[in-house]
Amino acid sequence: MRLISYKNRKENDIQTGLLINDDQELIPLITLGLPSDMNDLIKIDFEEIQNRISLKNDETSKLSLSDVKILSPIPRPLRNIMCVGKNYHDHAQEFYGSGFDSSGKKAVADFPVIFTKATTSVIATNENIVLANDYTNTTDYEGELGLVLRKGGRNIKPEDAYDHVFGYTIINDVSARNIQKQHEQWFIGKSPDTYCPMGPALVTADEIQDVTKLKLRTIVNDEVRQDSVVSRLIFDIPTLISTISKTMTLETCDIIATGTPAGVGIGSEPPIYLKSGDSVEIHIDKIGVLKNQVL
Incomplete structure (x- = not known):
């Protein structure tokens, strides 16, 4: 569905x-x-x-x-969107070398780096990412596969994790990089209003035979910036669900953004930040295209 x-x-x-x-x-x-x-x-x-x-x-x-x-498939989530930092090997190296990584001393973390985005940051496909919400003018894109839980729990075993997934969507983890860097913990830099485009659809898990084979591409102004596949995640979906549930109770309707591959703006030298008039499209097989203009 x-x-x-x-x-x-x-x-x-x-x-x-x-x-x-x-x-x-x-x-x-x-x-x-x-x-x-x-x-x-x-x-x-x-x-x-x-x-x-x-x-x-x-x-x-x-x-x-x-x-x-x-x-957005869930216009106002019940809880903050849970996100995973540095969860593709190529992006982990890219981010570590950018000077913006305040999460640790290693490019590839030993355990998943978990943070959240505020529910008020969510917008739909075809709505505008508003740069005025980033007073540092260092706004970046991050194309990601998102998942929504149909049931929660504590201490979920990795082998049971997919039974908890209702479906999948696309998330753009838009980030204000200098705010993210200044505050070290990422919440404020990840949560400006309009900085969590999500959609266009929520595709139920039964429609996707093998989520690891889904291809993800991010296109900015007709230029392919990110091109990867979900199988390249460092910590896979069962590991993420199991890890988070070890310390907190996951709940029905919780949303998890699984991480972004290489190709973000700060991976370039000099960094290429989003500017007014830009178009950002994130394509994921079987889910669709999440498209937003930058204002």
């Missing part, structure tokens, strides 16, 4: 939808007796969601995608 949150252009209520017909149309899930809020939808038993969606037929109400405004 390819799920979205949206607003009908004629109304202001947030709804959930099932994308159909090559993402040209959607079925409002409320017409199938399912919640209009994505967090509430994820909390339902997955088989119940599948059963409800199986009831759709030719008479089921449909909307053209051109008649709605697509929102």
Whole structure:
């Protein structure tokens, strides 16, 4: 299932939808007796969601995608977005050599580097990344695979981790580099308003046979800047879920951004920061394209 949150252009209520017909149309899930809020939808038993969606037929109400405004799949997450720093070998080396790495003395960490982004930083595809929120003018992009949990827990075993995943989306972990460097802990530099584009869809885990084979590309102004595959993660998805759950209770609807590969702006000499008028696209196989303009 390819799920979205949206607003009908004629109304202001947030709804959930099932994308159909090559993402040209959607079925409002409320017409199938399912919640209009994505967090509430994820909390339902997955088989119940599948059963409800199986009831759709030719008479089921449909909307053209051109008649709605697509929102982030989870417009306001219930908790901060959990993120992973330096989780591709090439990016770990790139970031370590940039002078912005305050996380430790080694390029490749022995354990996952976990931080969070504020829920207020989330925006949708086709919305603007607002540079005015970074008073240091050092804004950078980071294309990442994001995952959303369908159930939480403590001390989750790596071999059980995928059973906790509801689905996958795309996240741009936009970063104010000098703020990130000044404060050493990364939260403030990662959390300016509009600095967490997410979407366009939330693709349920059953649609993706092997998530490690997904290819990720970030394109800035038609130039490919990042080009990698999820299998190159240093700490894979089961390790991330297991590690985080060793000390804190993960909850249904939690979001984890799994890390970014090499090719970010500070990896260039001199650094190439985002500027007003730039276009940033993040492509991930089977999920889609997250596209944002820089304002």
